[in-house]
Amino acid sequence: MPQPRLFLVYEPEKACLDRLMNQGHPRDRAVEISSYLAQSTDLAPEFAEIWREASKRGITFTPLELDEATAAIASADPANSLVWTLTDGIAYFRGGTAPALARLAGLGTVGADDSLFALCQDKFRSGAVLSALGLPVPQAGLARDGHWLAEPPASPNGWFVKPNRLGAKIGIWSDSHCRDLSQALELSRRVFSHYRDDVVVQPYVAGRNVRASFLDVTGHADISSLGVFLVESGADFQTMADSLALYGDTGAAARATGVYAEPELVPLAATQPEADAEIRRIAARLMAGLGLRDVFSIDLRVDADGTVHLIEFEVCPGLPCFDFRAYCRAQWSMSLAEAMAETAARRLAS
Structure with missing residues (x-):
């Protein structure tokens, strides 16, 4: 029987940049927009490590650029193939098509179903759905x-x-x-x-920024495996310039010159345990009401009195970003490559 295979589908920054410029976006704006895909740039140097960790678990790891994904997924064996979507998008980015392609070919996926990939990318529509579920969204x-x-x-x-x-x-x-x-x-x-x-x-919602991250490494993780951290950057909110300084080529240049500074991550339970418990209830509601599973993140604001405001959810979180790496270390005592390989192995085994 062929070895189980994990496909990691991603849209490269350069492919997106070229497409946006062909659509008439000025180059400087196209660069800003395509920078969202910096996680695919940041993770690429670790593909070899992910391949090694997957091999230890009897899995063949295959990273796929999005434009190559249609043919590869269509020809894969549904019985022992799994698709993990790294970069999403329904408008400026196209990665949200990957889980739909997997469903069309009968392959299993890591993460929520493809309908949520579309919903979470439209903030107005997703906010309406979250409000209908009775969640504390502005x-x-x-x-x-x-x-x-x-x-x-x-x-x-x-x-x-x-x-x-x-x-x-x-x-x-x-x-x-x-x-x-x-x-x-x-x-x-x-x-x-x-x-x-x-x-x-x-x-406008005052308060401190909180990121909740989840990865089901074991195949049966529950809400206790959610990592809930204050993101202390010294600023009220993260701007485009702040984001660009953390990831991709801009972030690499900042690291090379010694000016790179990641926000501090502090477990929320250490200072506001009631708010931490409320966020876990919100996450459980999202899992039950929307179908979040396997891997996701949630952005929130917490007032000084512990009031929690849900800002948005993400079904395709930035895996190589500092906060998700920190979550893998804190919750699972694993590197990102180890955690990804173990997650895939458990899913393929089930």
Whole structure:
């Protein structure tokens, strides 16, 4: 019988950059947008290590660029093949097609089903679904190029404006927290001019940033395996510039020059155990109500009094990012390569 195979499907930055420029995006904007895919750039040097760890567990590891995935997945044996999607996207990025291709070919996948890959990439629609599930997500308005498609609710603390379908922190600037709705509409014009995207306009939520990460390494992990960490960067929120400084070529240059600084990760339970427990209840609700499984992350804000606000969820978290690596070490005492190989081995065995 052929050896079980793990396909890791990813969209390269360069392929995305070329496609965006062919669609008429100016080069500097195309570079910003394609930078979201820096995790595929960052993980590529570790493909050999992942291959070794997978081999130890009797698995053949095959990284696949997205444009090669259709033929490879279609010809794979559904009985012993598994697809793990590294980079997602439904608009500017195309990785969200990978789990759909796997389903079409009858292959198993690591992660949620393909419908959630589409939902989480549309912040306005996903927020509506999260609200319908009774989760503590800020209500949102939607604007396009200076015009309201849906007006946001009143907010005494101002509003936060972010692109609706762009990944990472692209299009989030230091003035994305605005004090009046005319500023919000002006930001929507800027986002539309730069990126051709709508903006979500939510009441600004004060508090500290929290990232919750999950990977089912054992094949039967429960909510106790969720890692919940305060992300202490010294800033109220992460801008596009901050994000670019952590990943890809920009992050590599910062590391080479000694100016790279990762945010500090602090277990939330150490200071706000009630908020930690509430976040675990939220995650359990997402798993039961939406079908999150295997691997995901959640972004939240926590007030000083412990009130939790759910900002968004991600079914395709940045595996090589500092926070997910730290989670693998803290929760599973494994490197990222070990954790990925073990997760795949358990899934293939079941």
